[in-house]
Amino acid sequence: MTAMNDVPDPETENTRIRRSRNKVLGLLLLAFVVLVYAISIVKMN
Amino acid sequence: MTQQTAVPLVTDWRDFFALTKPRVMSLVIFTGLCGMLAAPERIHPVLGFTAILCIAVGAGGAAALNQWWEADLDAGMRRTSGRPLPAGRMDRINARDFGVALSVGSVLLMGVAIGWLAAVILALSIVYYAVVYTIWLKPRTPQNIVIGGGAGAFPPLIGWVAATGDITLMPIALFAIIFFWTPPHFWSLALFVQSDYAKVGIPMLPVVAGEVATRRQILLYSALLLPLSLVPWMIGGAGSVYGLSAAALSLAFLVLATRVGLRRRSGEADSMKPEKQLFAFSVIYLFALFAALVADRWLVVQG
Known part of the structure; x- marks a missing residue:
């Protein structure tokens, strides 16, 4: 096995980073929606 | 000589997180929470959580703006050279926009959900750290730390005001x-x-x-x-x-x-x-x- 095999392909690496970023962003947006919903309920009460 | 076309790496979400100085943020969250819990009036847990979140996100935004401005200085210091900007893992404009988005978002959410007095003090603390301390005082006077210390002193005040609405x-x-x-x-x-x-x-x-x-x-x-x-x-x-x-x-x-x-x-x-x-x-x-x-x-x- 050569050292070349250990270096990840930049395109593959970028796809992996983009996917994980999208997941985190999605979770943050979901958490924000839940928070706004909870604030609205508290304010209405 | 062969010429290689370098594919720039996309910034990882962990680098955006690192830009908010999470370790400093933990102290900010703690003192803000203590200011809120030490107040004589009680706040609804959801609103209390929101206020602390706004304080933390605001501090994160100010930290991102601080690193955007000081990227060149950070590159010259061993302690800070591994940060996302000096290490070349992030674009400076992205860091600036990220800092502005966090700062503006935290102030608006604080104003709408908690109250505008707390929001104004939060905005003041962000401007104090990102502009008064980072841009103005730090490179000019050896008393930078004394006056800049005011930025870190805001969280308990904001936590208290979020709970009581009063200074x-x-x-x-x-x-x-x-x-x-x-x-x-x-x-x-x-x-x-x-x-x-x-x-x-x-x-x-x-x-x-x-x-x-x-x-x-x-x-x-x-x-x-x-x-x-x-x-x-x-x-x-x-x-x-x-x-x-x-x-x-x-x-x-x-x-x-x-x-x-x-x-x-x-x-x-x-x-x-x-x-x-x-x-x-x-x-x-x-x-x-x-x-x-x-x-x-x-x-x-x-x-």
Whole structure:
């Protein structure tokens, strides 16, 4: 096995980073929606 | 010679997170939460969580703007050269936009959900750190830490105002404690990393005024911190649990500061142990002092 095999392909690496970023962003947006919903309920009460 | 086309790597979400200085943020969250819990009025847990989230996100935004502005300086210091911007893992414009988005978003959410007085103070704290301290004072005056310390002193004030909607003497006393705690905390660090600061031309007190003057100033601020930490007890804002804890902690702080203040470095090979001890204890001091404040309040509520 050569050292070349250990270096990840930049395109593959970028796809992996983009996917994980999208997941985190999605979770943050979901958490924000839940928070706004909870604030609205508290304010209405 | 072969020419390779480099594919720039996309910035990882962990680098955006690192840009918010999570370790500093933990202290901001803690002191903000303590300010809120020490207040005489109770806040709904959802609103309390939102207020702390806004304080944390606002601090993260200010930290991102700080790193955007200081990217070149950070690259020249060993302690900061691994940060996302100097390490080349992030574009500067992305860092700036990220900082602005977090700052504006946190202030708006604070205003809409909690109240506009808390939102205005949060906005003030962000501008104070990102503009007054980072852009204006830090590169110009060796007193940068003294005035810049105000930025870190805002969280308990915001936490208190979020709970009560009012500014009284007690949150101002909490503000003053952090304000006077900041110089000995940072200058003890600056004493053992001063070669780094000198290299990038930041006029930290040890670089400009010398070690002797810095040690004297550390001692002065630590001596002032002792009576100041007792103010919440003296004005009736906290009970004896806080008073005794504050007295013991501040005395220990003063003892360590005296060792630093009266010391002369034995040479370049000096390990700076007392300075490192003071820096480490200063972090514990602030956590313990505010924890004592909350414990004291909790005991009062429990009757």
